[in-house]
Amino acid sequence: MFRSGIVAIVGRTNVGKSTLMNHLIGMKIAITSKKTQTTRRRLQTVYTNDRGQIVFLDTPGVHLARNKLSEYMDRVAYKSVSDVDTVLFVAEPVNYIGRGEQQMIERIREARKPVVLAVNKCDTAEEAAVEQAIGLYSGALDAREAVAVSALKGINIDKLTDTLISLLPEGPMLYDEDTVTDETERSIAAEIVREKTLRNLRDEIPHGIAVSVMSFKERPDGIIDIEADIICEKDSHKGIIIGRGGSMLKKIGTESRLDIEELLQARVNLKLFVKVRRDWRQNPMILKDLGYT
Numbered sequence: 001m002f003r004s005g006i007v008a009i010v011g012r013t014n015v016g017k018s019t020l021m022n023h024l025i026g027m028k029i030a031i032t033s034k035k036t037q038t039t040r041r042r043l044q045t046v047y048t049n050d051r052g053q054i055v056f057l058d059t060p061g062v063h064l065a066r067n068k069l070s071e072y073m074d075r076v077a078y079k080s081v082s083d084v085d086t087v088l089f090v091a092e093p094v095n096y097i098g099r100g101e102q103q104m105i106e107r108i109r110e111a112r113k114p115v116v117l118a119v120n121k122c123d124t125a126e127e128a129a130v131e132q133a134i135g136l137y138s139g140a141l142d143a144r145e146a147v148a149v150s151a152l153k154g155i156n157i158d159k160l161t162d163t164l165i166s167l168l169p170e171g172p173m174l175y176d177e178d179t180v181t182d183e184t185e186r187s188i189a190a191e192i193v194r195e196k197t198l199r200n201l202r203d204e205i206p207h208g209i210a211v212s213v214m215s216f217k218e219r220p221d222g223i224i225d226i227e228a229d230i231i232c233e234k235d236s237h238k239g240i241i242i243g244r245g246g247s248m249l250k251k252i253g254t255e256s257r258l259d260i261e262e263l264l265q266a267r268v269n270l271k272l273f274v275k276v277r278r279d280w281r282q283n284p285m286i287l288k289d290l291g292y293t
Helices: 017-025 068-080 097-113 127-141 158-169 185-201 235-242 245-262 286-290
Strands: 005-009 044-050 052-058 086-090 115-119 146-149 212-220 223-233 267-277
Touching: 005 017, 005 115, 005 158, 017 044, 017 052, 017 158, 044 068, 052 158, 052 235, 068 212, 086 097, 086 127, 086 158, 097 245, 115 127, 115 158, 127 146, 146 286, 185 223, 185 245, 223 235, 235 267
Parallel strands: 005 052, 005 086, 086 115, 115 146, 223 267
Antiparallel strands: 044 052, 212 223
16 A cells, blocks of 8 residues: 655644754755744655555745735744644644734645644753643644654654554655656755855844855766855845955855765856845745745
8 A cells, every 4th residue: 555645744833844854864965054034945855665655745934024025934934834744843842822823724734634733852852841742732733743852863764654654645656756856956955055154144143144056057077067146135244244354255165066976966157146136035026036936
């Protein structure tokens, strides 16, 4: 009996959804950082074994929208729960449900989809706190199953995968068994650059940063030339991104290149440029060009 279907990974921002998805599929596709709102759009990946196939949708974390980019992210997160077979709700070992989470839970209950609860970061919390969170969220979500996991250390990942497959409908593969994601190499490269930018910069800057790959070409000798723009909102931010003598931009570029080379299994010549686009998060035209539509 083979099962297949689509699973939306939802939860508030910064609970480890992307890290969890990377562990579930066994490959780093989604970028991660400790900054909030790291995931901005819906990212699709595929996990396949001999019992079933799960198409995961990693969604932006729910939060209170403050600009048009935030509004887009919330629309993506909310819409995802109505387009899937099962919802994987990721939470932390806490003793309360936040306002944004409560809104998402209400939307999930309205959609009437089977829900699996994953309480993440079980490796850093007391067992009593994990059990308390399981009881709290399971009741609010009317969850079919609950699993305590550690996305960072890979604890109970196989158990969670088995649980999700068991709730999917019987059916054939939706994608070829070798498919891991429908993302292009170009878009993943852009996200890698944004990840390294997020990890290296001050807290006040990352929310105002986007990355656009302007050129992606392979030479006859196999070297891949990539040119990408790091977009920020202020001239002062541009100076911080570049750093003294270009040191910060060089650091971001080196870290990005190494990850892109590992992904593509090829040598990469990466050139980064910093561009100022004032208030781009409020500009519908720029948001459309960046794929946030």
